[in-house]
Amino acid sequence: MAPPEPDEFGPRRPPARLRDVAEAAGVDTSIASRVLSGDGTLTVRPDTRRRVLEAATRLAYRPNTAARALKTRKTMAIGMIVPELTNVAYATIALGADERASRAGYALLVATGSVRDRLDAIDGRIDGLLVGIATSETIRMGDLGGPLPVVLVNRHELVGHPSVTVDDEAGSALATEHLLSLGHRHIGHVAGPQNSDTGRRRQAGYVRAMRAAGVEPAQDWMIEASYDEAGGELSASRLLREIPRPTALFVANVRAAIGALAAARRLGLSVPQDVSLVGFHDAPVAMYLEPELTTVKMPLREMGSAAVESLLALLDGRPVEDIRVSTPPELVVRGSTASPR
Amino acid sequence: MAPPEPDEFGPRRPPARLRDVAEAAGVDTSIASRVLSGDGTLTVRPDTRRRVLEAATRLAYRPNTAARALKTRKTMAIGMIVPELTNVAYATIALGADERASRAGYALLVATGSVRDRLDAIDGRIDGLLVGIATSETIRMGDLGGPLPVVLVNRHELVGHPSVTVDDEAGSALATEHLLSLGHRHIGHVAGPQNSDTGRRRQAGYVRAMRAAGVEPAQDWMIEASYDEAGGELSASRLLREIPRPTALFVANVRAAIGALAAARRLGLSVPQDVSLVGFHDAPVAMYLEPELTTVKMPLREMGSAAVESLLALLDGRPVEDIRVSTPPELVVRGSTASPR
């Protein structure tokens, strides 16, 4: 069969409808529909099936999404709302989510911003929603997602919706234990926003590890910071000006850790000689800083796919429980940590 | 009117249809439809209008997206495909695009990956497509987007589709001129991928500025690099080992610039004493590096909104030309550039 002229830009013919395929194959639309959607219960003559398939291919048939959605009441798409696209963590979560969604035949539609704003835009286009905003919003529980099934990703604070998280507490404990094992005792914590679930759980992991080592972290060893360079710089700077000065800092976020590194430098302190630094979440940039940043790598991709898995179950009417991804966090030791001198 | 019980989680009633609204208002669906969609040609009694509006509000009516799309053959959504979400540049472009799209009543659906892969997923859900992949793909022009109207963002290499770009060449020239004005003559260029439009245009700007200053850049002053830290590190490292060594480097991307900074450091070179560095595109992280990175800031947000503007025109059947956003690039001088010693 001769391929169509590659450089032919004729007037665009309207896309083939199911009806066109059916007519071309000499069958009814209902047969064509069932053949094309792989209806297992259908018994059809091999030849009929072949004719339908062949016609669909020849006409480049693509089912009309709107018509199908109207009929089946399913859009076969799921939405995901994240605070910002720039964030490596969320990009990684989205990657895992997308892979899992595609495998199930769903499209993943990503939107940035607040749930309230964005939901209007994608409402009606999706069957369910992944909410990946870490900061608690003042949203009434019942409103989140409106009538849509919702799964919370990377937070589990809102009752009424199943959540999928990673073990932030274990990750933080791992980071803190690394510093403790190097001999640090006075370890400061550049904490995440305490109105966010992740911020609180990371702080809890830090506190737990400290106490397990017999060190009670004072209240002023922990300062909240936004998850960005500016926040990290500010809080680390305050921590590092305290007297006595902490010999190490566990920072609850990579971007904030970059800010903390800058803070140390601006105070004339060497890392890791004067102060050790551990960041949370890994990112390519960590290997290109001076010194290279020691971090804790979390199973973000798995979290994304697990979240879709849960949402799929929800859409299916199956019962869903809160999930904590079991892949253990991983300490990536680089140059920003050393024993105190 | 008493608000509904906030903590009431009764069985979810099915969403109200237009028909429900019409019945509640005691009118036909056609009237309700026209009142609610603000049909200007419609003449209705004020009271009728009020009843419809009131019923819609009371029933929390939300038009069914699929039904409307099926009928009107418009989804009121536009897609945008970008190579990766992590990239600040694309995140900024998406921001501008989203703002403009919302204003026009369109939802912006962002997808990552290759056009070929992603298009399948969002096909049928969008009316038009913004393609923001900088690297040339081996896609036949007519295939890009299938039957969908397409606008190219940040690239203009494929004929057959209008493009919206920023003046990368002017931006690169600006960066290069800055180095020249500091007295540098032997300026190396960590170029972007030369199979990408942006990479080529940035290199062209560099070459143009050099020649305008009477310096002919040798072939080995320019080394291609991927737009990430690893690529920048590799190419900068090679450039900085040449003899004689360049006194400055213009790097075609921020992430690559971070890699270049690392390369200099690893070679024992101080920035800006031994070598000056300018990056392309600004990012928050630039202010927290050592030294802080001098960059060129491009009007990315404007590019995003202009791209939507063009796509809207295309959807409207209006003729569309290639657009170069006129907002001039901006040099952000920080600590990574100085006169050669």
Add this chain to the structure above:
DNA sequence: CTGTTAGCGCTTTCAA
């Protein structure tokens, strides 16, 4: 093994 039928929720002529 295949076809008939009805209808998803909406918009839009056209007629009253």
Add this chain to the structure above:
DNA sequence: TTGAAAGCGCTAACAG
């Protein structure tokens, strides 16, 4: 000023 009617493209009983 309002209503009746048709139909967008598809799926899923149900009949044959």
